[in-house]
Amino acid sequence: MTEHQVINPLSVGVDYEALAGRFRPIFSRIAAGAVAREQSRSLPYEAILWLKEAGFGAVRVPVEYGGGGASLPQLFQLLIELAEADSNVPQALRGHFAFAEDRLNAAPGPARDLWFKRFVEGDIVGCAWTEIGSVAIGDVITQVSPNGDKWRLNGEKFYSTGSIFSDWIDVYARRSDTGGDVIAAVRARQPGIVQNDDWDGFGQRTTGSGTAHFADAEVEAENLIDFATRFKYQTAFYQLVLLATLAGIGRAALRDVAHQVRNRKRIYSHGNAPRVSEDAQVQQVVGEISALVYAAEASAVRAAEPAQQAYLARFAGNDEAERAANVAAEIQSATAQVVVTELIQRATSELFNALGASDIRQGKALDRHWRNARTVSSHNPVIYKARIVGDWAINGSEPPFVWQIGNGPERQ
Template identity: 85%
Template structure:
């Protein structure tokens, strides 16, 4: 009998400087327009188009399929660089990279290869999971129903991050026939999909995180995916994107405060030097901000390592090793969340101690760093993550890999 071996190339990493060099000129272009987009609340359609054309959405696709072959730590290092240019952009791409990661974890086959080709061709996937309003926790109002050889999707989502810029939307829905939870990957450009830019948060204002409404939107049968097959380290993955965004916000804040201090000519009579850049106390403040940012970035990148192990273990044939890697991915991303959120909020506040009253003027938009950091930190409540980590350290309690939000039963 002839043994059949499935060819399954994985993304184990490439030379990072070479990989990053492809995108750094684009990151620079994105950075040049970041403040103006903030002032005018201009959505980053152009920056995301530049990234699509450069193949950024396919950096995790294996090289054998035309992608970048990046490891997960390399992806998140790239996202830190991108977030330093404009932290709205990596968050807008959060749903895309999560869906792409799920396809990387799918069994080898024609369906997976079709998605790889779409990513390589530049297709971007948005995200629409959360329902607001009178929805009880655990309930899914959005329904996908069989309709001949296809399916029809009906419902409404909010926090549809990145969907305004996307070619597809990763929609969390319930099958009308079985009640099973699924992902319905839906083409964006069709009459049954209506999107609104109605996200009104005080930070991360241009992530495209508004409403998506689906009315008999068509879904191809092969793109109705059983949620039970979703990659196990997904919660950790989503958190790692936010950690990269926070670290990038810190980098941007550090760059801005150094630039402002370097070029400031006004001094205080009770200061310590004839030029602010030579004032020892100012140097200390900037050095402390730099240390906060350094610690945050190091934590974010270290937390990405077990996620890569979980990805590799998915195809390793060792269930115990895979389970351990998934637990480590969740625990380490949660542990990093606890500290990185605090570090970057502190850094984006402390930077003003090195500046003057003129630096709080709206034209400089330096407050956006704190507003963005606070907004990113408000995802996935950090107090619950700290408790989960503590329960693991004390009792070895396995962390939840999937959690939900919705209305509770109310006070008794």
């Protein structure tokens, strides 16, 4: 072991089966309640707690600090398995793993060590970045203001995914004194924060993606982080979580359609066999769904490899190699997004071709797979990602590493 590794151990990967084996019993418990949560729109507080207690939030923390030491491809493979159990849960943890990744990319020292300790002890971080309403693109209304040796946070965020389950919230804000953009890591359980479960989308309904209100919420000075230091492959990382979620939705759809076909007793007079499970045309539909899901999962895991290289390059001391790795992470996550989005939306629709009218009943909740896939696919519009990939292929134009959403200029 080199001196560099002793000072700054990295998460380069562990035995995947051993790592996944720790969590698969929990994934099974989560899966057992997924349909009931969907039908009653019950938030997965218990599921998140099981994962916290098992150390799932620390799987990327280096082994030397008590974490799982997983590589990024291994993390996203785990999230695929979790999404197969309940696709809402990995999306609810998206902000946590992004903030943890930022701390993994931070300079070694006591501040980073403290966050690693928190993750290992089970702390979970939510996110609150997006503002809606009258905010103009590029503007940030949420502000942090100095208050003695601490700061006060004021503002409102929507799409606060996972924050309602969390111990901390990763808030994108602007300093009132300098106008600089920052990340405020704020303790979630305090009087100045009110969170609402008011997400009303037709899919991913239990991710805790509601409104967060901040009124003089207290932020410790050491938890105010300059946004310019944010890890460079962050947009790729956020997209990779969604790709893993999509691949997991596909696996769940395949599992459910195979189960329904296997156990279906009613047949059509113009079918091809005395049992649906033996009908060649139905077998073909399920086989095609299996191939779609296989390709989506392979793409999602493959797309995570450049992000791992970008993480390693962060500490390798070669700026040009790090830049190239960050470009590759962004381009390959965007490329995978273009194809995985289409594959899983198709798979979650095609499953009904292998079934009958009775399988669209609400009690089976098979529609949730398409609704969830369509909802996840609506993040980070795929048409723009396809253009970015094309511009790179044709002109070598670097992709944007940070982008925002807000109101455009009014028409004259």
